[in-house]
Amino acid sequence: MPIPLIIGAGAVAAGLYGAAKGTSGAIDQNKxxxxxxxxxxxxxxANQKLDEIREATNKTLExxxxxxxxxxNGVISDFIDTFQKIKNVDLKQSAELDKLNAGDFSNKTLPNLKKDYKALQDAGLGLGAGISGGAALAFGAYNGTMLLATATTGTAISSLSGVAATNAxxxxxxxxxISAGGYGMAGGMMVLGGVVAGPALAIFGHILGNKGEEALNIANSNMEQARxxxxxxxxxxDKLKAITEVTSLANTTFSNVSSRLRHAVSExxxxxxxxxxxxxxxxxxxxxxxFKAVKFAQLLKAMIDTPIxxxxxxxxxxxxxxxVDVSEVASGEKSSLDSIDK
Structure with missing residues (x-):
């Protein structure tokens, strides 16, 4: 008679253990x-915040x-038209311009400005026209002269757009x-951060259908990947914010030099x-x-030739x-720029 009792007790213990494991598994699954x-x-x-920063950077560069x-289309065109009316200009008479390497202005800087402007006109971007999207983005990010130097008639802006399309x-x-059909966070990290994360929302292991303990291990691994x-x-x-900061500084400086050149051309x-x-x-x-007008034209050319x-x-x-150097020279706080023609 005792044997059935022992067997019954074992069955109860096994049942209790199974119930405990089941409860534990349910808890692990919930966790x-x-x-x-x-x-x-x-x-x-993180993806949402990064996309907001991306949009701000994109807007600033554009x-x-x-x-x-x-x-x-404005001050540079006006300067070219006005300056070329003057005959026998001798820029060597200005010690200040010598510090800016202005000796090359008539045979290098001015022809390059004319060439760039002609390329924009050939692309249909004469007075009153504008650019947007990839072309504006590329024009803001890169050396404008470099982008336009090899452009042939009618191809300048498509070339600019091509740069934006092919540069990651x-x-x-x-x-x-990703939801908008772009590179998404992973693509941006690959480019700016030198690291590659899988698609932001597709990296996680599945927990449904797994045992409680296994599901908890997978979830903890997912959290580490998320971190x-x-x-x-x-x-x-942070890298995007740095790009935005430098671009904003460039925009402000460019605006200041343009304003000074505009006033100089008027004079x-x-x-x-x-x-x-x-x-x-x-x-x-x-x-x-x-000399003053040439100085500001030279500084504006230096800004155009300075890529972000x-x-x-x-x-x-x-x-x-x-x-900063351009800004200080424009305001008279600094006398010269080092290697302005680079």
Whole structure:
């Protein structure tokens, strides 16, 4: 008679153990679900914040590109038309311009400005026209002269757009998140951060249908991946903010130099009206007016020739200093620029 009791007791113990394991498994499954949801939410939030920063960077670069174009269609065109009316200009008379390597202005800087402007006109972007999207993005990010130098009639802007389309950074900046058909966070990280994360919302292991303990392990692994992606997104966001900061500085400086050149050209027109077009007959004050206009045209050319990003889409670290140098020369705080023609 005792044997059945022992067997019954074993069955009860086994039942209790099974119930305990079942409860534990259910708890693990619930924990796994919560962890996985938290991981997914953190990645979604990181992706959302990064996309907001991307849009801000894209907007800033496009705005700078559009400002460059306006300068060609406005103050640069006006300067070229006015300056070329003056005959026998001798820029060597200005010690200040010598510091800016202005000796090359007539045979190098001025022809290049004319060539760039002609390329824009050939592309149908004469007075009153504008650019947007990939072309503006490329024009803001890169050396404008470089982009236009090899353009043939009618192809300049398509070439600019092509740069934006083929450069991964610009394609991502202009294309946006995965949901919008762009490179998404993973593409941006690959370009700017040097790291590759799988598609933000497709990296997680599945927990449904797994045993409780196994599901919990998978969920914890998912959380670690999510933390890595969020760290990478923060790093990438910082790089985008740095690009935005330098581009904003360039935009402000470019605007300031353009304004100074515009005023100088206005004064130059007055000199021509009062003293004619022969530089040799100008008063010292009028010659100084010519020198000033050339100085600001030279500085604006230096800004056009200063790219924000390198060919791989990374911020050029020396650009910020160069922009500050241009600003200081324009305001008279600094006498010269080093290697202005680079």
């Amino acid at each position: 796994a679900k919560n962890i996985n949801n938290d991981a997914r939410s953190s990645v979604e939030l 705005g700078y590109g559009q400002r460059k174009l306006r300068s060609f 950074t610009l394609a991502w900046l202009g294309g946006g998140a 890595t992606i969020c760290d990478q997104a923060n790093l990438m966001g 130059l027109k007055k000199v021509i009206d009062s003293e004619g077009v022969d530089f040799g007959n100008y008063s010292d004050q009028s010659k100084a007016t010519v 990003l390198d060919k791989d889409g990374n911020l050029i670290l020396s650009t910020q200093k160069r922009i």
